[in-house]
Amino acid sequence: MSYESLQILWFVLIAVLWIGFYFLEGFDFGVGMLLPFLSKKDEERRAIINTIGPVWDGNEVWLLTAGGATFAAFPHWYASMFSGFYLAMFLLLVGLILRGISFEYRSKDAAPAWRKRFDWMIAIGSFMSALLLGTVFANLARGVPIDEKMMFTGNLFTLLNPYGLLGGLTTTAVFLLHGANFLALKLEGELRERVNLFAKKLWIGASVLYLVLGVFTYASGFWARGIIDPGVIPIAAVAALLVAGYFINQKMEGWAFIMVAANIVLTQVTFFSMTFPNLMLSTTDPAYSLTIYNASASQYALGVTSISALIFLPLILAYQGWTYYTFRKRISTDKKTLVY
Amino acid sequence: MNPILLSRLQFGFTTLYHWLFVPLTLGMVWYVAFFQTRYYQTKDETWHKMTKFWGKLFLINFAIGVVTGIIQEFQFGMNWSEYSRYVGDIIGAPLAIEALMAFFLESTFLGIWIFGEGRVSEKVHLASIWLAAIGSTLSALWILLANGFMQAPPANSFIFNPVNGRLELVNFFALIWNLKGWILFWHTISDGVAMAAFLILAVSAYHIARKQNLEFFKHSFNVAAVSGLVAGVMIFLGGHTMGQYMAEVQPMKLAAIEAIWETEQPASFSLLTIGDLSGKQEVWSFRIPYAMSFLACNNFTCEVKGVKELQANYEQQFGPGDYIPLMVVTYWTFRIMMAFGMVMILITAFFVWANLRGDITKTRWMKWVPWLLILPYLANASGWILTEMGRQPWIIYGLLRVEDAVSPNLTPTDLLISLIGFAAIYLALAVSMIYLMKKYATAGPDAAMHESVDVAPAMVGSQD
Known part of the structure; x- marks a missing residue:
């Protein structure tokens, strides 16, 4: 393969990893944030955690792989983004640590205070992660100050601009909705009913924020600074989110889940097509932007990692898909069946 | 404060901390897989209980490894952007x-293993712990191959590209057949098995000394004593090979470890050296003649280069600078690692012998055995401090210095926030981990038979 097609391939592969991560971990974050608000009863909280218990760690690996793949395929992107967004990354890592350890440790002690502490850590960790991811991606869409040496010249507050924060809040709201839809599919009985009521309210909030973000993105010209016009993809994303409201009202849980998932996937596709071939757009001078051409690894290294990705990604999809099939049953609050 | 120092502190601290938990995971997962395999073959309930009990402790430890591992994937970019x-x-x-081949395998199948009992067939459940074990081991291999490159970059694997001023991969197979990486892998995996063996020995001894579940813990103790001895010998062989290879690829590290100032032929081994406060000058030492030559090249008369000659050589090759690692650290961490490693071999040999000789449940020394758990942790931490600080000032040996690798945009404030933040969280993690580990370890195997803690009130001291 030519050097350029390898660079494009890796742009697509990293997009796939992020899309996989948003789709899968999106509902994990949503479930985590909803945890303290859906129920006060311990066995109900345990049922909620058990819906994602077997899969959250495997879902998080999509993020780690996106990080590793970025390092391998676009070392300058990896270096500029993670050193540039240093404190945001630090907070994201804190969120992920708080959440991850709490899933594992929460039910290993029966003291109510112990469990409550970890429940809140799950919720706060998930919230921090969702908010920061959304903020970071919105800033990538907006562009960030980068100098001629590919160095980010801002600080944490550079990222906390209105557009960035709007992106963070919207992502949080959509993940909350995604999580509620997932829970509606996985829980049963009264808890399932309660989740449906939450989903209705969350849908309104998520839709309003999403529309505002969409209008802002379009009006501010962040839209088509790359070479691909996203075309009808963002319109389909909006439509999917709006249609989800109908399915939530009709209690058609499967379709509601699919529609919000489609919205998340299509939004990410829009993001990546908006930016291509840029990886990090410089607001200082567009000529300083990191692109797939000036930030990539060598042709040989891209070839090596391409082969391994093309071998392993299909395998990963197969066995992770099989996991979801294995744990497809709804979770009851019967203590004997709960693991975490 | 100096940003380079803060970044080094943070990387050292978070990595060393991560590495307190990972070796135990690497070793323990194979024990659990072994126990479960024996249960699958024999249907003997003792093996089942061993799988569940040691599996529980494995999981409590594993969780910390997972969450502290997330940082590792990102902090090269965060703190070491120029690297x-x-x-x-x-x-x-x-x-x-590593992520594609190992992390997915490990995390996905461990999820199936934790939640799958009774939901998937016994065969699939057994396969899932094996796949998780293979995933963990592969992940160690890939990260150690990366570390191997930083310690001893194979000359035919890369070129320097003058156009963009960076190193580029030209031969992937030279990268993965790096001897340094494979010796590290051998040393690390056997270290993980030994650490897991010592955890099993310590917990078993605690119960044996209290005459609880004697059969179960005697059985566990014996498995761990034998495997711990084998692993200890394997660590030693790996370490000895590493020392000899070091003479070839990192002579300065070797000289710094052994406090060899002047080039010697034959070289003596320092049993005890007292240096000055800079850690780089000798005041007094006690030496065994010929021994160092033997350690470095398996014969008693070869030449071992000294720190002073190497420093002069490096200055000629790379320009002025200080190429001597902090010798007080390399010297002492090496001796702690060696001494504790040797003690581990002797102790496990003694346990094996004691078990052949008579009934170990009646011994008086048993109640002291839990304290031995400190040995593998200190040996392991010392070994890594030695490996990493011994290559200073290089981040990639002979190619890139640490001071040129750090992210130039980070301020001391950024670094203090993250350093203090991580330290606080890691402390809290350690406290809850030790609490749970102690609780489940002392509760014994019957409590671990239940999936959920609620079902076993005796274990958690609760009515829930």
Whole structure:
């Protein structure tokens, strides 16, 4: 393969990893944030955690792989983004640590205070992660100050601009909705009913924020600074989110889940097509932007990692898909069946 | 404060901490897989209980490894952006492959193993712990191949590209057949098995000394004593090979470890050296003649280069600078590692012998055995401090210095926030981990038979 097609391939592969991560971990974050608000009863909280218990760690690996793949395929992107967004990354890592350890440790002690502490850590960790991811991606869409040496010249507050924060809040709201839809599919009985009521309210909030973000993105010209016009993809994303409201009202849980998932996937596709071939757009001078051409690894290294990705990604999809099939049953609050 | 020092502190602290938990995971997962395999073959309930009990302790430890591992994937970019730019073309590949090949396998199948009992067939459940074990081991291999490149970059694996001023991969197979990486892998995996053996020995001894579940813990103790002895010998062989290879690829590290100032032929081994406060000058030492030559090259008369000659050589090759690692650290960490490693071999040999000789449950020394758990942790931490500080000032040996690798945009405030933040969280993690570990370890195997803690009120001291 030519050097350029390898660079494009890796742009697509990293997009796939992020899309996989948003789709899968999106509902994990949503479930985590909803945890303290859906129920006060311990066995109900345990049922909620058990819906994602077997899969959250495997879902998080999509993020780690996106990080590793970025390092391998676009070392300058990896270096500029993670050193540039240093404190945001630090907070994201804190969120992920708080959440991850709490899933594992929460039910290993029966003291109510112990469990409550970890429940809140799950919720706060998930919230921090969702908010920061959304903020970071919105800033990538907006562009960030980068100098001629590919160095980010801002600080944490550079990222906390209105557009960035709007992106963070919207992502949080959509993940909350995604999580509620997932829970509606996985829980049963009264808890399932309660989740449906939450989903209705969350849908309104998520839709309003999403529309505002969409209008802002379009009006501010962040839209088509790359070479691909996203075309009808963002319109389909909006439509999917709006249609989800109908399915939530009709209690058609499967379709509601699919529609919000489609919205998340299509939004990410829009993001990546908006930016291509840029990886990090410089607001200082567009000529300083990191692109797939000036930030990539060598042709040989891209070839090596391409082969391994093309071998392993299909395998990963197969066995992770099989996991979801294995744990497809709804979770009851019967203590004997709960693991975490 | 100096940003380079803060970044080094943070990397050292978070990595060393991560590495307190990972070796135990690497070793323990194979014990659990072994116990479960024996249960699958024999249907003997003792093996089942061993799987569940040691599996529980494995999981409590594993969780910390997972959450502290997330940082590792990102902090090269966060704190070492110039390193990432300079060598990402090479180091990125093993890290990406590690994630694709190992992390997914480990995390997905461990999820199935934790939640799958009774939901998937026994065969699939057994396969899932094996796949998780293979995933963990592969992940160690890839990260150590990356580390191997930083310690001893194979000359035919890369070129320097003058156009963009970075190293580029030209031969992937030279990268993965790096002897340094494979010796590290051998040393690390056997260290993990030994650490797990000592955990099993310590917990078993606690119960044996209290005459609880004697059959179960005697059985566990014996498995761990034998495997711990084998692993100890394997660590030693790996370490000895590493020392000899070091003479070839990192002579300065070897000289710094052994406090050899002047080039000697034959070289003596320092049993005890007292240096000055800078850690770089000798005041007094006690030496065994010929011994160092033997350690470095298996014969009693070969030449071992000294720190002073090497420093002069490096200055000629790379320009002025200080190429001597902090010798007080390399010297003492090496001796702690060696001494504790030797003690571990002797102790496990003694346990095996004691068990052949008579009934170990009636011994008086048993109640002291739990304290031995400190040995593998200190030996392991010392070994890594030695490996990493011994290559200073290099981040990639002979190619890139630490001071040129750090992210130039980070302020001391950024670094203090993250350093203090991580330290606080890691402390809290350690407290809850030790609490749970102690609770489940002392509760014994019957409590671990239940999936959920609620079902076993005796274990958690609660009515829930």
